[in-house]
Amino acid sequence: MSEIRRSYCGLCHPRCGTLLHIENGKVVKVAGDPDHPITRGAICERGRLMLDHLYHPQRLNYPLKRTGERGQGRWQQVTWDQALDEVAEKLSSLKDTYGAETLTFTHGTRRTYHWDCRRFFNLFGSPNTCGVNNICFCPTYATEYATYGGVVMGSEVLDAKCMVLWGCNASKSSPIGLYPQLVKASKNGAKLIVIDPRRIKEAEMADLWLQIRPGTDLALMLGWIRLIIEENLYDHDFVANWTVGFEELKAAVEPYTPEKVSETTSVPADLIIEAAKMYATVRPAVIPFGLGLDKQGINSTQCARGRAILRAITGNLEIPGGDVFSMAGDIGKIHDWEHLEMNDAIPESQRAKQLGADMYPFFGFPGWERNQKANKRLPSGYVAAPEAWHSNLAHARAVMDAIITGKPYPVTAAITLANNPLLALPNTKRVFEALQALRLYVVMDYYMTPSAALADYVFPASTTVEQPELWLTGGFCMACPQGIAPIYERRNSYDFYRGLGVRLGQEENWPWKTVEEVYDYCLEPVGLTFKKLVDQYGILGRMEYRRYERFGFGTPSGKVELKSSIFEELGADSLPQYHEPVWSPKGNPKVAEEYPLILITGSRFMPMYHSEQRQIEKARQKVPDPLVTIHPETAEKLGLSTGDWAVISTPLGSIRQRVKISDAIHPKMADVQHSWWFPERAPKLPELFGVFESNTNLLCPDAPEFCSPEIGSWPHSALLCSIEKED
Numbered sequence: 001m002s003e004i005r006r007s008y009c010g011l012c013h014p015r016c017g018t019l020l021h022i023e024n025g026k027v028v029k030v031a032g033d034p035d036h037p038i039t040r041g042a043i044c045e046r047g048r049l050m051l052d053h054l055y056h057p058q059r060l061n062y063p064l065k066r067t068g069e070r071g072q073g074r075w076q077q078v079t080w081d082q083a084l085d086e087v088a089e090k091l092s093s094l095k096d097t098y099g100a101e102t103l104t105f106t107h108g109t110r111r112t113y114h115w116d117c118r119r120f121f122n123l124f125g126s127p128n129t130c131g132v133n134n135i136c137f138c139p140t141y142a143t144e145y146a147t148y149g150g151v152v153m154g155s156e157v158l159d160a161k162c163m164v165l166w167g168c169n170a171s172k173s174s175p176i177g178l179y180p181q182l183v184k185a186s187k188n189g190a191k192l193i194v195i196d197p198r199r200i201k202e203a204e205m206a207d208l209w210l211q212i213r214p215g216t217d218l219a220l221m222l223g224w225i226r227l228i229i230e231e232n233l234y235d236h237d238f239v240a241n242w243t244v245g246f247e248e249l250k251a252a253v254e255p256y257t258p259e260k261v262s263e264t265t266s267v268p269a270d271l272i273i274e275a276a277k278m279y280a281t282v283r284p285a286v287i288p289f290g291l292g293l294d295k296q297g298i299n300s301t302q303c304a305r306g307r308a309i310l311r312a313i314t315g316n317l318e319i320p321g322g323d324v325f326s327m328a329g330d331i332g333k334i335h336d337w338e339h340l341e342m343n344d345a346i347p348e349s350q351r352a353k354q355l356g357a358d359m360y361p362f363f364g365f366p367g368w369e370r371n372q373k374a375n376k377r378l379p380s381g382y383v384a385a386p387e388a389w390h391s392n393l394a395h396a397r398a399v400m401d402a403i404i405t406g407k408p409y410p411v412t413a414a415i416t417l418a419n420n421p422l423l424a425l426p427n428t429k430r431v432f433e434a435l436q437a438l439r440l441y442v443v444m445d446y447y448m449t450p451s452a453a454l455a456d457y458v459f460p461a462s463t464t465v466e467q468p469e470l471w472l473t474g475g476f477c478m479a480c481p482q483g484i485a486p487i488y489e490r491r492n493s494y495d496f497y498r499g500l501g502v503r504l505g506q507e508e509n510w511p512w513k514t515v516e517e518v519y520d521y522c523l524e525p526v527g528l529t530f531k532k533l534v535d536q537y538g539i540l541g542r543m544e545y546r547r548y549e550r551f552g553f554g555t556p557s558g559k560v561e562l563k564s565s566i567f568e569e570l571g572a573d574s575l576p577q578y579h580e581p582v583w584s585p586k587g588n589p590k591v592a593e594e595y596p597l598i599l600i601t602g603s604r605f606m607p608m609y610h611s612e613q614r615q616i617e618k619a620r621q622k623v624p625d626p627l628v629t630i631h632p633e634t635a636e637k638l639g640l641s642t643g644d645w646a647v648i649s650t651p652l653g654s655i656r657q658r659v660k661i662s663d664a665i666h667p668k669m670a671d672v673q674h675s676w677w678f679p680e681r682a683p684k685l686p687e688l689f690g691v692f693e694s695n696t697n698l699l700c701p702d703a704p705e706f707c708s709p710e711i712g713s714w715p716h717s718a719l720l721c722s723i724e725k726e727d
C-alpha cells in the first residue's frame with residue numbers, strides 16, 4: 001500500500017513543509033510540499049537527508065540505563081516507565097537533600113518544544129536552566145526588548161531597498177529562509193552592504209563589502225551613528241516623538257570619528273562613510289540578525305543595542321520593507337510559548353538562587369522581569385511577551401562551577417535535551433569535568449553523542465516527522481503535521497517532561513495527555529483545533545505597521561530607549577561603548593606574539609547543523625574531516641598545503657583540523673569549523689568519540705573577563721590562535 005502524507009522537516013529552524021511517500025508503512029521518499037504557503041516545495045540539502053536520519057542504524061530507539069562506570073559505554077535497555085520512575089525518584093531525593101536548585105538543564109538552539117522544559121523547571125522550582133542562549137540570539141532578543149519592547153523576527157527583506165548583512169552568512173546558514181530573499185531583493189535593485197571579515201558569497205554580490213577586523217563591530221556601529229547624526233541623516237520626526245536619550249547618545253558617540261573607527265576596525269574611512277550614508281539614505285532598509293555579532297563575547301550585548309539604535313534613528317522600525325516586530329490579527333490571541341512556560345509558578349525565593357545572576361545583571365530574572373513588566377503596558381497580543389526560555393537563564397559557566405565545587409550550593413543533577421554540551425559550550429574541559437561530577441545526568445537525543453555517553457539514563461527522541469508541532473514565528477503560526485507514528489520507542493519531549501512531571505506531583509499542571517491536546521488548548525481563543533489548523537497549514541498574521549502610534553513601545557518610557565533605563569537600573573552601561581576584545585593584537589600584544597592569528601569559529605557550512613549529521617554517510621562524503629581555513633600567504637609562511645593536518649592552539653588548548661586554503665579570508669585570520677566529533681570512534685572514555693581531538697570549544701574561553709558584562713556572552717569569535725603543521 002502506498003500513500004503520501006504531509007509532514008515537515010525539523011533539521012533546522014524554518015520547519016519546511018514536506019511530503020512523505022510511504023510504502024507498506026515505511027517512508028521511502030521525502031520531498032518538499034509545493035502547497036506549503038511559506039516554503040512552497042523547497043527543501044535544502046540537509047532536509048534531503050531526512051530519510052537517512054529517520055532510519056539510521058545508530059539511532060537511539062529505546063531508553064538506556066548505564067550499567068558500568070560513567071562513560072564506559074555499558075548500557076542496559078529499560079522501559080520508559082522504569083527509566084522515568086527511577087529518574088523521578090532520584091530527582092525527588094536530591095531535591096529533598098539539596099533543594100530544587102540542585103537540578104540544572106542544558107539546552108542548545110531551539111530544536112523542539114522547549115516551553116515544556118521551562119514549565120517542568122518552574123514547577124520543580126529550579127531557576128537553573130542554562131545553555132547556549134547567552135551567545136545565540138538572546139543578546140539580540142533580550143536587548144531589543146529592553147530597547148524597544150519587541151524583537152525583530154522578520155526583516156522585510158523582499159520589500160527593502162537596502163540590506164545590511166552584518167555578521168550573517170545566509171547562503172550557508174539560511175538556505176531556504178533569508179538567502180533566497182536576499183538574492184531576489186538584490187536582483188530587484190536593492191542595495192546590499194556586507195560586513196564580514198570573510199569574503200563570503202554574499203560579499204561577492206554586494207554593493208559594498210566591509211572586511212572588518214573581528215570583534216570591532218560595535219566601534220563601526222558607533223561610527224555610523226555619529227556620522228548619521230552629524231550629517232543630519234536621521235529621522236527627525238521619529239527621533240523627536242518616539243525616542244528618549246538622543247542627546248546622551250550623541251555625546252556618547254562623539255569619539256567615534258571615521259578615522260578612529262577605521263584604525264580600530266581596519267575598514268578604510270571612506271568606505272565607512274559611504275556605507276553609513278547608504279544605510280541612512282536608501283530606505284526602507286533592514287539589518288537582519290547575524291550571529292557574527294552575538295558570538296563575539298565582550299561587545300556582543302552592546303552590538304545588539306547598536307544595531308537596534310541604528311534601526312530606530314534611521315526610521316526603519318515598524319515600517320513596510322523595514323525591521324518589524326509587532327503582530328497583528330488573530331496570531332496575537334493564540335496562547336503562545338511564554339504562556340505555556342508557567343513562569344509565575346516559580347517562587348521568588350527560588351528565583352533569587354539563579355546561578356550567574358550576581359555577575360551578569362541583565363540576563364536572568366532581573367532583566368527578564370523588567371522586560372516583562374514593560375511589555376504589560378501594551379494591549380495583550382500586540383507584541384509577544386518576552387519568553388523566559390529566550391532571555392532568562394542561569395549562566396552555563398556558573399552552573400558548571402557549582403557542579404564541580406559545590407559552591408555557592410551543590411548542583412548535582414542535570415537534564416540535557418536537544419543539546420550536545422561538550423560540543424556547543426565553550427571551555428570543553430570544564431564542561432567535561434562538570435558532567436563527570438554529576439550525581440544524576442539524563443540525556444534525551446536522537447543518537448548516542450559524546451555528551452549522552454556520560455549520562456546515567458538516555459531517552460530516545462522522535463524525529464520531527466514522527467511528532468506534531470505548533471510553530472509560531474513573527475508573522476505566521478504554522479501547524480506542522482505529524483507524518484508517521486513514532487517508530488520503536490521514540491517519543492517527543494512533551495511526553496518526557498509530562499512523564500517526569502506527573503511522577504513528581506505536578507499532575508494537575510499537565511492536564512493534556514498528548515501534545516496535540518496542548519495545541520488544541522493554545523488555539524481555543526481563535527476557535528480552531530490543531531487538526532483544523534493543519535488542514536489550512538496555519539494562520540498568516542496581518543501586518544499592521546507603526547502600531548506604536550496607537551500604543552507606544554513596550555519599554556518603561558513607552559518609547560525607543562536609545563539610553564536604556566533597564567540597563568541603567570541594573571547597573572549596566574545604558575549607552576554603548578566599545579571595548580577591545582581581550583585576546584586581540586591590540587588588546588593583548590603579549591598573547592598575540594605567541595598566537596598571531598585572529599581566530600573565528602563556527603562559520604556555518606552545509607549540510608552539517610552544529611554537531612549533527614556526522615554519522616550520516618552522505619553528509620560525511622561531502623565534508624569528511626574538520627577544516628581550518630587560512631589564506632594562501634599564511635599557508636605558505638607556515639609551510640602548510642591543502643589537506644595537511646594542522647594543530648591549532650590558543651592559551652586554553654590545542655586541536656587538529658585539516659587545512660583548507662582560500663583567499664576569501666584575511667592573511668591574519670583563521671576560520672575553524674565547530675562541533676566536530678567522530679561517531680565512528682570508540683563510544684567510551686578516554687576516546688569518547690574523539691570529542692577532545694578537533695572540537696573548537698577546547699580553544700574558546702568562558703571566564704568573566706572574556707564575557708559581555710550584561711549577559712555573560714562568551715566569545716566564539718574574535719580570539720587569537722597559532723597554527724602549525726602536525727608532526
Ligand SMILES: Nc1nc2c(c(=O)[nH]1)N[C@H]1C(S)=C(S)[C@@H](COP(=O)(O)OP(=O)(O)OC[C@H]3O[C@@H](n4cnc5c(=O)[nH]c(N)nc54)[C@H](O)[C@@H]3O)O[C@H]1N2
Pocket residue numbers: 107108109110111112132135136291295417418419420421423424425444445446447449461462493601602603609610611612674675696697700716
Ligand atoms: N565554537 C563555537 N561553538 C558554538 C557556535 C559557534 O559558532 N562556534 N555556535 C553556537 C550556537 S549559535 C549554537 S545555537 C549552539 C548549538 O548547539 P546545540 O543546539 O547543542 O547543537 P548540537 O551540537 O547540534 O546539539 C544538538 C543535539 O540535539 C539533538 N537533537 C536535535 N533535535 C532534537 C530534538 O528534537 N529532540 C532531542 N531530544 N534532541 C534533538 C541532536 O542530535 C544533537 O545531539 O552551538 C554554539 N556553539
Ligand SMILES: Nc1nc2c(c(=O)[nH]1)N[C@H]1C(S)=C(S)[C@@H](COP(=O)(O)OP(=O)(O)OC[C@H]3O[C@@H](n4cnc5c(=O)[nH]c(N)nc54)[C@H](O)[C@@H]3O)O[C@H]1N2
Pocket residue numbers: 012109136137166167168169170172173174195196197198200212213214215216217289290291292293296600602603604605606607608609610717718
Ligand atoms: N548549515 C548550518 N546552518 C545553520 C547552523 C549550522 O550549524 N549549520 N546553525 C544555525 C544557528 S543555531 C545559527 S545561530 C545561525 C547562525 O548563522 P549566521 O548568522 O550566518 O552565523 P555564522 O555562520 O556563525 O557567522 C556569520 C558570519 O559572521 C562572520 N563573523 C565572525 N566573526 C565576526 C565578527 O567579529 N564580526 C562580523 N561582522 N562578522 C563576523 C563569519 O565570517 C560568518 O560569515 O545558523 C543557523 N543555520
Ligand code: SF4
Pocket residue numbers: 009010011012013014015016042043044045046047048175176177
Ligand atoms: S532549511 Fe533544510 S534542514 Fe532546515 S527545515 Fe528546511 S529543509 Fe529542513
Ligand SMILES: [Mo]
Pocket residue numbers: 109136137291
Ligand atoms: Mo545558534
